[in-house]
Amino acid sequence: MRKNMLNKLHEGHLGIEKTRKLARDSIFWPGINAQITDFISKCSVCLESRRSNTKEPMAESETPELPWMTNHEGFNGPHYNGLERFVQSVKKMLSKSKQDGKDPYIVMLKYRNTPLENLDSPAQLLLNRRLRTTIPTIKNRLTPKCGNLKNTQRKMKQQKMNQKQYYDKSSKPLPxxxxxxxxxxxxxxxxxxxxxxxxxxxxxxxxxxxxxxxxxxxxxxxxxxxxxxxxxxxxxxxxxxxxxxxxDFDNMTDEHSLEPSFVRRSERSVKKPTRLIEEC
Missing domain, CATH: 2.30.30.140 (SH3 type barrels.)
Known part of the structure; x- marks a missing residue:
């Protein structure tokens, strides 16, 4: 009787709270709220159509001391959403360059020479100098200069902290x-x-x-x-x-069985076109 009532309460596949409110209006027995929760949590239709999980908190990654010290290959999950955004940005730039008929290598060159937020450009961080592009510049700006490594690391750490604080506002850890x-x-x-x-x-x-x-x-x-x-x-x-x-295939009736196929040669005599006959 109770299982039948639970089925009727959940006919519209409402959520747990709404189903409880519906039950309070006309039905009660000891432990009904717990049984409603258990019943709906096992509903295959509701589980299949359930919305996606909330994103997890961002894990802090170590700030590299030198170029190429950190390799993100093989990592996944929300911890590297910054890398995912970078890939999306590059894909969008290359797509626009293709649409506009521009050289994709020039596009990437411009990106590597553009300063990052509160940091030097990727080229300066890696090579300690700017790159020569199609934009005119003075020779002095292309000369290698050693930057302040500790200051750069401090800025990168602060940037990661700010990103995590913003990202974690709408996140939830999963067991x-x-x-x-x-x-x-x-x-x-x-x-x-x-x-x-x-x-x-x-x-x-x-x-x-x-x-x-x-x-x-x-x-x-x-x-x-x-x-x-x-x-x-x-x-x-x-x-x-x-x-x-x-x-299942063996149990098919003769009515649905596949007809054997044979390769037949045509018995017609083939007459070669005049253009293919060699002239003596």
């Missing part, structure tokens, strides 16, 4: 996941949530190896994983799925 946790995961940042199970923690920060009910293995960032209270789904290996498909 760690454990092996065998039942989860939902997204194939893309705004896609639907599919079912899966945590296999283990990956080697990179906030990254996990997960498995689908069909036995497929994926790597996903914590932001794209949602821990649920659903019962663990029995795993079906890919071999079993292929075997099932093979059996």
């Amino acid at each position: 760690e996941l454990q092996p065998n946790d039942t989860i939902r995961f997204q194939h893309n940042p705004k896609g639907k949530w599919d079912q899966g199970t945590v296999v283990r923690n990956n080697n990179t920060p906030n990254s996990y190896v997960i498995e689908t009910p069909e036995g497929q293995i994926f790597k996903r960032n914590r932001k794209h994983l949602l821990k649920t209270k659903e019962d663990k789904i029995e795993q079906t290996s890919l071999e079993e799925a292929n075997e099932n498909n093979h059996n």
